[in-house]
Amino acid sequence: MEIPSGSLVRSHCVGTTAVVYASDYLNKLTGEKIERECRRQLDSGCRALVIDFSDTELVNSIGISILLGIIDIAERNGAQVVFSDVNLQTVELFDMLGLTRHVALARDEHEALLSLSDFDTTPLSH
């Protein structure tokens, strides 16, 4: 079921995996909303995050910093992060900056969820 969150970031859960949709331009405003949504999902027991970039055209420096923060929080929570449907230009940027050393990339949301099916998704107790 899709969850319309208060921060206007689209997201939904598949088991203990949260799929969060990034907007067309990942900057300070939208980045902070995504970060809040990811925190909320992790706090409510999600063990994996899929951030879907299918609508995302551009990611700026603040967006990069916020994504690194999300990766950090997920690692501290023992959660996996997968970026899905990232356009070529953004993949090159993530590659160049070393983000791809910390997250897996998937062609689309389906592939991302499949890749996470091997991962232990037992809910964390809070």
Next chain:
Amino acid sequence: MEPSTQKLIHTFGALADLGQEVANAGDFNDMVQTSMHLLLGTLALRRGAVTECTANGALSCVAIWGLGEKLFTEFVITEAERRQVLENRSFLFAVKEANEGFFGRYRDRLTEKGIELALPMIVRGQLTGFVLLGGKASGDEFSHQEFDTIRAMVRHIGVGIHTHRLLEQVAQRAEENRRLYEELRAIYRDTVKAFAAAIDIKDKYTQGHSDRVGRYSEIIARELGWSEEEVEGIQIAGYLHDVGKLVVDRDIINAPYHINAKQSSELSRHPSAGYEILAPINHPYADIPLMAKYHHERLDGRGYPDGLTDEQIPLGAKIVALADSFDAMTTDRPYRRRRSFTEVVEDLRQNTGTQFDGKVVAAFLKAMLREVKGLTKERRIIKMLGKGYLEGEHVPAMLAELIAELESERHSVAGPA
């Protein structure tokens, strides 16, 4: 796209955003936090903090990312260490290589938390604070070009913080000046009121007269829609309108019965004398000396000292003139009891257009009518006139009738084109 070109474009975009951000005069913490994100995101650094030097040498954390909610330890820089940082003019410290000085002391705590670089922000020869940075997400070493980028961005952040603090100081001083100015105005008002009381003491029959004229003038001016500053000014003019009486012989002022022509001529000097006393003073309000000088002028030109007519008399002087006459009619004098309110209204009816300005009289009556009808929170006129003076069922009707007369007369004088 070539990775080096892409990196250049990414860095260029971040620098452009940073320039805009530091110039943003909005929320300080937001500006620093965003600037730090821009720096971290340019090179994909996983953690960082921006700290600011406080007066006692402690570093206060202004922005933090990837290091928890607050700085993991309290940093205090000594005066000697501060001087050392400024003298070395080094803009970048590799934390793990620091063996002495400020970073030598905190090296282990910093490296434990993954801080690799520390950059002092030096603006106009002052140490504003430090930017602490973790390693790159790629795990690679920093290149020289990346060091240059970091230094350039940290300088921007330092200038942003310095400028913001300067603007805060300017705003604080402006606020202090405003408060000081308010205090001076209050002192000025209190001094003038004390002076007014001193003027009235000379005349044993009119104690409190200047104070009441000030208050009536204020009420009329407010009713006429004057600005707050102008209202304050006319109130002061009311307090000081009789200051010239200080040079008139006390016996003439206190004469229990009607005075002779010579004494009357002496008493008539007081508006001009008042002007001479008040003119050299730099008042914070306009035209106070003129209002004192012309408060005995009449619209028909039969007033004194200059025999001015309607348009020649400043509106402020017309207001003070009405307030002065009204108080004279409604208080006991050495040679007569005060008049009844019905008589006062009749006097105003008879003398409006010759002695008093119709617009000013109507404004005063309207303010009075609202008080009589209980439509105002305060009943200042009623209080000044004393209990019972404005009572009676006929009073509101009497006031309303004269207001209507004055307004219709004014309308007919102005006339339709």
